[in-house]
Amino acid sequence: MGKVAWMLIATPFTTVQSWWRKTFSAPTTDETTTLYRAWRNRFLWQRLRLWLWLALICLLSFTLRDIYGFLFSLKELESLPEILRTQRLVINIAMLLSILICFALHKTKLGRNRPDLLFLGSSWAISLASQLFATLRGFALPDAIGWSLLFLSQAILMPVCWIVHLLSQVGVLVYYFGVNTVLGLKTPVPEHPEIYSVTFLLYIFWFCAICDIGVYLYDRLQRSEFYARQELEFAYQKLKVAETKYRSIFENAVEGIFQSSPDGRYITANPALASIYGYSLAEEVTAHSTDIQQLYVDPNRRAEFVRLMEKYGSVSEFESQIYRRDGSIVWISEKAYAVRDEQGKLLYYEGLIEDITQRKQTEEELRVFFHAVSHDLRNPVLGTLMVLRNLLASPEENISISRSILERMIQSSDRQLNLINSLMEAHVSEVQGVVLQRQPVQLLTVVEAAIADLEPLLEQNQAKLTNLVSADLPLLNADPTQLWRVFSNLIVNSLKHNPPGLLLTINATRENEMIYCTVSDNGTGISQQQSDRLFDLYFRGANIRNSVSLGLGLYLCKQIINAHGGEIGVNSVLDAGSTFWFTLPIS
Incomplete structure (x- = not known):
């Protein structure tokens, strides 16, 4: 029974204790952030100005009453002690001056940064002015009406920082009860000379407590709403950032x-x-x-x-x-x-x-490449193998081979070797890039060497080549071997894709800090669709007359020119010839 009774008593006590801690517990560090304190100080500073105006108007109204009572008799003032009737105007003027000083301080940097100190100063300037005057005159002044107006107006207009409200109230009450008790001062009312009574104490206590609790609860509510707004703003910002991020992913x-x-x-x-x-x-x-x-x-x-x-x-x-x-x-x-x-x-x-168009084109190019490999490498090997087998089928121990057969076998082997070397060079340039051995180069010398090496091929194709490259061009810092390959590949490419009797022209001119080189012909020309892909790896033209090709020559030309810091391209019109051009930097 005792245990049950204790539980019945403890349950409401625990409930009240929990409510008290939840309602009146000190705010945590997370709650009292710098952002909220800045907002609270700004709010207090703005409301303090409004309260000073209200206090000024209120004091002016009481001052006008005292002036009127001084000039004309008011019955309600006749019941006041003589000293209060005669000195009331002086007290009001002193409080008005203190309010004007607070107005001046309100506009200063101190007033903006520390509105709580200005709050205390203005509150004590009003409430303690009359107390100091009464102390100097030798009596105690229980100004319950003035304190009520003061504390209530502050609680309504500035319902934040309940500690500051409490300090302003305690300061006045400590002075009134402490100083007057120590000095033994009495009130100027003969019927009630004591400075306090039970009723007076209860009134002051509960009035101040209600004001402070109201300020605390409002301040707590404002803090909760502030942090709710901050969390909402933070969530909105996160949502906005996420939206921006995903929008960026979507757009880009x-x-x-x-x-x-x-x-x-x-x-x-x-x-x-x-x-x-x-x-x-x-x-x-x-x-x-x-x-x-x-x-x-x-x-x-x-x-x-x-x-x-x-x-x-x-x-x-x-x-x-x-x-x-x-x-x-x-x-x-x-x-x-x-x-x-x-x-x-x-x-x-x-x-x-x-x-996936590029991928499909690459797949087609690989198909063409494998076809070219199977055709261009397999056929010469089969031809050589047939010759060797025919020779091996002879019953004689010592087999004689004619010079023409050996020449065909050598030509076949050379074609296979050239194709294999082209594949290896294309792979190396694709993975590692073209390696240049730069040195001062005269372009005319490179062009003449390429023409001399291709003279038999030019005669075989009944082609005529005109060299317009001047010996007066500035020296180039380039790799002569790689440039020789470019000119050779461009000349061979023109011969390979055009009928016999071709007219070729090689020229080079200076344009600013670049040498502009051209290899032109009067052949069948190239379509725009082919021109766009002419320098791609493994691309082979449609009019090719010599099957020993994997579409590597022009690709390697592009790699070499790019490695020198230049550009390469082609200008062509069907049935009107083609002009391959490339640029080389002088320095």
Whole structure:
């Protein structure tokens, strides 16, 4: 029974204790941050100005009353002691002066930085002025009405920093009860000369307590709201940063990102997708692509896409050809999944689109390359093998070989060796880059050496070559062997892709700090589509007459010129000849 009784008593006590700690516990370090204190000081400083104006108006009204009572008799003032009736005006004027001083301090840097000190100063200047006057006159002044107005106005207009409110109240009460008790002063009212009574003490205590509790609770509420706003602002900033980050990923992604409706419309698209489809803006994709099926070269691909989505919920590496805005065709690879709501209803498709045209071209180039390897290397080996087997089939121990057979075998072996060397050089330049052995070079010497080495080939193709390179050109800091290869490859390339009787012209001129070199012919020319890919690895022209080629010559030319710090290109018109050009820096 005793244990049950103790539990019944302890339960409400524990509840009250918990409520007290929750309501009146000191704020934690996290709560009293610098940001909140700055806001509270600014709020206190702004409200302090309003309170000073209110105090000034209030004191002026009482001062006017005292002036009126001094000039004309007021019955309500006749009950006051003589000394208060005659000196009340002086006390009010002193308090007015103190308020004006507080106004001046309010505009200073000290007033802005420490409004709590200005609060205490202004409060004590008003409340202690009358107490000091009464002490000097030898009596105690229990100004309950003045204190009530003071404390209540402060609690209502400046409901923050409850400690400052408490200090302002304690300062006045300590002075009143302490100083008057020590000095033995009495009130000027004969009927009640004692400085305090039980009723007076209870009134002052509960009035101050109610004001301080109200200020504390309001301050706590403001602090909670402030931190709630800060957390909301912080969450908004995080959301904004996350949105910016993902928006940046969406806008700057290399792959096209899309959302499309089940009926075949693009809902959203990023700039990469717009670029793949040939548009300048992503908004143009959603505006013009109202039927995705029409974008596919094979219209059945969209139906296949939808079928796979319905069956598996996602697709990966779904490759198709599509039409761009200008009508050109590119290869794309789609990776997407179906987005559904909680009930399983299909909302839209979402995924990535990658332009794989380059990959498809590379695959085609590799196919051509393997065909070239199998053809250009296999055939000479088979021819040589047949000759050797025929010779080996002879019953004679000592076999004689004609010079023509040996020459054909040597030519075949040389072609194989040249092809293998070209493959190795292309691989090395692709991985390590072209290594240059620079030295002062006269361009005319390099060109004449290349022409001399190719003289038999020029005669065989009945070609005529004109060298317009001047000996007055400045020396180049270059690799003569690599430049010889460039001129040789360009000359051989022209001979290889044109019929006999070709006219070739080599020229070089100075343009600012560069030497501009050209190798021109009057041949069949090159289409724009071929010109765009002419310097790619393993690309072979359509008009090639000599099969011993892997499409490496022009690629190596580009690697060599780029290594020298120059550029290379071609200007050509079908049936009007071609001009291969490249630049070399002088210094």
